[in-house]
Amino acid sequence: MNVLLIGSGGREHALAWALSASPLLTRLYAAPGNPGMAKQAELVTLDVTRHGDIVAFCKEKSIGFVVVGPEAPLVAGLVDDLAAAGIKAFGPSKFAAQLEGSKGFTKDICRDYGIPTAAYERHESLEGARAYLKKVGAPIVIKADGLAAGKGVTVAMTMAEADAALADIFAGRFGGASCVIEEFLEGEEASFFVLSDGRNVLPLATAQDHKRVGDGDTGPNTGGMGAYSPAPCMTEALCNEALEKIVKPTVKALADKGHPYKGVLYAGLILTAAGPKLIEYNARFGDPETQVLMPRLRDDLLTLLLATADGTLDKLSVRWRKEAALTVCLCTKGYPGEITKGNPIKGLEQDFGADVEVFHAGTTKKDGVLVSSGGRVLNVTALGATVKEAQARAYAAVDRIDFPMGFHRRDIGWRAIG
Helix, strand or coil, X not given: CEEEEEECXXXXXXXXXXXXXXXXXXXXXXXXXXXXXXXXXXXXXXXXXXXXXHHHHHHHCCEEXXXXXXXXXXXCCHHHXXXXXXXXXXXXXXXXXXXXXXXXXXXXXXXXXXXXXXXXXXXXXXXXXHHHHHHHCCCEEEEECCCCCCCCEEEECCHHHHHHHHHHHHCCCCCCXXXXXXXXXXXXXXXXXXXXXXXXEEEEXXXXXXXXXXXXXXXXXXXXXXXXXXXXXXXXXXXXXXXXXXXXXXXXXXXXXXXXXEEEEEEEEEEEXXXXXXXXXXXXXXXXCHHHHHHHECCCHHHHXXXXXXXXXXXXXXXXXXXXXXXXXXEECCCCCCCCCCCXXXXXXXXXXXXXXXXXXXXXXXXXXXXXXXXXXXXEEEEECCHHHXXXXXXXXXXXXXXXXXXXXXXXXXXXXX
16 A cells, blocks of 8 residues: 655654554655655655645555644645545544644533533633633633644743733734633643544553653743653543543544544643543644654554544554653754754764664755754654663663754653652
8 A cells, every 4th residue: 555644743754654664555655754754755745735736646656545644734624635536544624623723612512512621711802811811810821722833822820921922822923813711720741642433432552741841841832842651640540531531522522513533632631630631632643742652552553544544443452562662852942932944963873772763853954964944853762661761761862963953851751750
């Protein structure tokens, strides 16, 4: 089977790495891909916003299956357009992808189906949002309603921080002019992943990422500075509770609306004294969580994704390696704010060992030299008998990479290590 993978980040590199091992695979293409993915896939210069071009490429190359990595093409309806052309794809429809594309849409489903989440209000005007903020006070959580690449959420501990977040949203910094204001919840955060074929749900492994830019979970939120799997805080009982009270009612809600959810559903949870509550949904694999899930996956990824698209997940189970995995994100200085691109990266040709993989997230080639092309540049992932051992191996590899304009956190995994 010829497969086309859409995307160019660390998540997609990890997916390409896993897909390339499938016995079902004939040829893997990646659009647009990145230099690291070139080891597993043939890179294709396609504008993923031009759905007609993707359909034409699929027909030209006899693509049997398209795997959509990032959220933007899903929210833009790429899967719908592929389906209309008779091309099978992994990922939710445009309607179902609103679970990520609109935080207000998700919160309303939580309200209608009794799914545990923070109390909230939706606001379309700065004046109304400020009036509500004045009523509820801080700490409070301010969320831009649309896609914001992981940067549209502010956990405001003061009224000044909250007001500044609202000003940013309604100035159009995140592309829209609406927000969700949520109550502040206390607890540890964790990521819970399932595959859904519209009827059946297959839980995957747990993971925990580090959103804030600085050690000790300080500074602004990012797309994720590192992650590890499994997450010790997500016990079997908590996983079952999240599945029954949060995920399954959500899948039922989309089915009830006539738009069954097919794809991976990534629930960002907060573990409160009253039990797990939903923070937000993502309609795709997490980044950087995918970079720790794929090395632990023992089964064939392509088989799992095809069953998701075909509605046959009830016939499958999934197995995981007992080892822990941990990834460290190497970022360009200035991230998540202003950055420079084109910074040289050296040292990736060396052998880091069998238990270490370096996934490219924001790299390109310039005059034959590997350089940075984004805020998050590399994901250095390691396996170990424990999170502590995986952490040690990951940082040993990080320290051998020559990236003068880069920085990273030094405490990824601290919650699991103690």
